[in-house]
Amino acid sequence: MPLSWIVLGLLAFAMAGFFLGRARATRAVQGDARKLHSLPFYYGAHVFLMTFVSAFGLLVFWMAAQPSVIGWWIGAGLEGEPGAITLQLSEIKRGAAQLLETGTSPYDAASVVGAGAVRYAGMVQAGHLFMVVAVVLVALGGFFVSLRQVSGEFRARNSVEASVRGLLIGASLIAILTTVGIFLALIFNTIEFFRIYPASQFLFGTVWQPSSGGGAMQPLGLLPLLWGTLFISAIALAVAVPIGLFAAIYLAEYATPRFRNTVKPLLEVLAGIPSIVYGLFALLTVGPMLLKVFGSGGLGWMQGASSVMTAGLVMGIMLIPFVSSLSDDIINAVPQALRDGSYGLGATRSETIRQVVLPAALPGIVGAIILAASRAIGETMLVVFGAGAAGRLSANPFEAMTTVTAKIVSQLTGDSDFTQPEVLVAYALGTTLFLVTLGLNLLAQKIVAKYREQYT
C-alpha cells in the first residue's frame, strides 16, 4: 500500500473520530453543553489527536528504522571483512530493489548475494505488511481508548492543550536539532577526513593543490584559503565600515525625517539583492573595470578580472547597508540626555558626535562590525565568481586568490566520491568556517547585549 494512502486513510479515520467524539460528548450530557467540562470541540479534537498523532508517529518511526534494522539483520548473516560485507550488502540492496520493482533478480538465487537479495526483498515486504498492521492497530487503540474516555467530567481541553503545547515545544526543539545536525554533519565527516589525512598538514599547510585521487599526499593546506578569506574580508570592511558608519551617522544625527525615510530603504535595497547578483557584478563589471586601470594595459599589477580586490570591493558594497542599519539603530539608542549635555557645554554637533555619541556607541558599533566580518567570511557566491580559483599566499590584492567558502563549493559539487580526502576536506573547511563565524557571532552578541544593558 503506498504511503500517501496510509496517511490519507489515517486522516480520514481520525476525522471520523473527531465527529464521533464530539457527538458522544454531547450525548453524554443529553445535549446540555453547560454540563461538559470543555467545549464539545475539544472532545472531538482529543479523539483526533489520540488517533492520528500516535499512529502517524509510529509510521514515521517505522519508516526510518526499517532499512537499518533489515540491513543489520542481513549483514549479521554475512561472512568476511567489514569492508567486503558493506559492499555485499549494497549489492544485496540493489538486487532486492530490482526484485521488488520488476519481479526478477539480477543475481543468481543460489549465490550469497542472490539469496540475500531474495531474503532482503522478503523482509522488506513483510516489514511493510507488519507496519500497516501495527499502524492500524495503534490507530484503532487510540481511537477506542480516547472515545471511551469521553464523558461529561473528562477534561478534554486540558488534554488537548497539553498535546498542542507538546507540539509547540517540539517545534522549538527543531531549532536545536538543526544546530545539532550541523554539528554532527560537520564533526563526523571531519573526523573521517582526519583519519585519512594528517591534521597538521591541513591546519598548517601553505599549499592548496587538490588533485583527484591524490590521497594523503596531495597538499590540502588551510592557510592559503584562510588568508584569501581574511584578505577579502578586510578589504570589504575597509570599504563598508567608513561608508556605512558615516551614512548611519548622517541618517541618525543630521537627516530630516523625510530624507531618512527615502534614503534608508534605498540603501537597504543593496542588502536585499541576492549575492549571486553581486558575484556577476564583480566578475563582469567591476573586474574588467579594475583590469583596465591595474591590468597589463595600465599598471600591470593584475592578471585577470577575478582578484581579491574585485571581490573585496563588491563585498564592501554589499555590506554597506548591513553596517549602516546596525550602526543607525545603535546610535539612535544613545540617550538624548548625553547629546543635550554636550550641546549645553557649547560643543558643535560634530564635536558631540565624535566626542560623546560615538564613544558611547562604540561597543555596539564594534559588535556591528564583527557581525559584518562574520558575514564577509561566510559569503559564498560572490567569491565563487569574483575571487578566483587558485589558493595563494600573496600580499598583492590584485592577484586572484580563493576562499574557504569557494573551495567548499568546488570540492563538493559535481560527482563526488565521499571517501577521498579532496572531497572530505570540504567538511573540515566547513567546520573551520562554522567555528570562526560562530565565535564572531557569540562575541558580537555579547558585546551588543552588554551595551544594551548599559543604556536601558
Added chain:
Amino acid sequence: MSGVPQKRSLLVADSQLTKRNAAESRFKIYGLAAIGAGLFFLVVLLSQIVMNGAPAFFQTQITVPLTLDPAAVAKAEKSMMKTAGYRGMLEEALWNEVERGGIETQLKSPKELREMISAGAPGNLREFALADEGNQGTEVRYTFAASSRVDGYLKGRVTREGSKDDKGIRPEHFDLIDALVAVGVVETRFNLTFITGSDASDVRPEQSGMGQSMLGSLAMMFVVLGVCLPISVAAAIYLEEFAPKNRFTDFIEINISNLAAVPSIVFGILALAAFIQFGGGKLEIEALRASAPLVGGLALSLMTLPTIIIATRAALKAVPLSIREAALGVGASRMQSVLHHVLPLAMPGILTGTIIGLAAALGETAPLLLIGMVAFVQTDIASIGDFFTAPNVGMPAQIYIWAQRADGAWYERAWGGIILLLVFLVAMNAIAIFLRRRFERRW
C-alpha cells in the same frame, strides 16, 4: 590657549570658531558623501543589470518562405542525424530568399549560411514538419532563431573587430546580415522562450529559458511555506508566550539567534549530510535525492527558520498585554487566548516576516550548489510528485550555471535571469510592504 583672548562680540566669529564650524560642515559632507556613494553603487548595479540583461528578452529571428518537400522530409527522417537534413532545408530557404531579393553576398553556397542559423532551429523545424502532415508540401512563412553570433551582432555584443579570430562567423556574414536586416528578413523580436523555456545545451544559448528553473523555485517556495512556516510560528508561540524563563529556553534563544547568522553554505553542507546522505542514503527515503526541489526546499527551510521565528516573535510581542488579559478575564485558557486572540492579531506581522524570509530564500544559491541543483535539466514535469522530486534547478542556480559557461551570449542570459529574479523579489517585497501598510495596527 596662548595669550589673553581679546574681548569681542560673541556675534563675530573668531578664528577658532571658524575652524570649528568648518570642521562641522566637513563632517556633514563626509556623511552626505557616504550616502551618495551608497546610492551611486546602487544606481550602477541596477543599471548594469538592466543594460546587460534586457537584451536576453529579445531574440533575432529569420523569417523566410519555406516549402517542406515531403520527399526531403522522408529522406531526412531516414538518415542517422535526422536534424542534418532539416538544417539543409533551412539553409536552402534562406539562400533562395537572398537570391530572390537580389542581395549581393560573398558567400558561395547555402552551406555557408550555416553559421547564421541557430543550432536548435533544425530540431524545431523537424517538430513543425512532423506535427501536422498539412505543414508539408505547401509554402509557409517560417520563422526560426538566428545563431547567437548573429543575435549578438545586432545587439552590439559581437563586433566585426572583435570577431576577427572567431571561427564561428566571418565578415561576409556580417555584410549579409546588414543587407537582410534592411529588407526585413532578419529582425529582433520579443523572446518568450526566455521566460517559458528550459536550459539548452552549450551551443544554443538562443533557445534557453528560465521557465524550468522558475518551476523549481516555485516548488522550493511551497516546501519552505509548508515546512518552515508552521514550525517557526509554533516555535515562536512557545518561546514568546509559554516558555518559562530558564536556562533551557535561554539556550534555545541563543541557538536561534546564532542560526540566523550561520553562513548559508553551512546549511548546504547540513542538507547534503542530513537529507541526501542520511535520509536518502541510510534511511532509503526515495523522495530525498540529489537535485530534488524537495531537498532544496528543506535546506532553505532550515535556513529561513530563524528569520521567521524572530519576525513572528516580534509580531506577537507587539500585541498588547491587555488583549491577553481580556481573554483570560472572560475565562479563556492561556492557549485559547493565544490561539484565538493574539495570533490572529499578529498575523499581518507574521505574514510580512514570512514573505521577506521567502524572498531571501528565493535568492539563495550556495546551499543549492551543494545538493546538486546545478545540473543541466530538461525534465518533463508530469505529476505533483515530479514537481517536488524530479531533478530541477532554482532560478539563482540557473543563473550560476549560465554564468559558469563563460561566454558573452550566456552572460547575457545570466543577467536576464537576474532581471526575472529581481522582478520576483521586488514583487514579494512589495506585497510585504503592502500588507504592513494595510493591516498594521498601532496599539
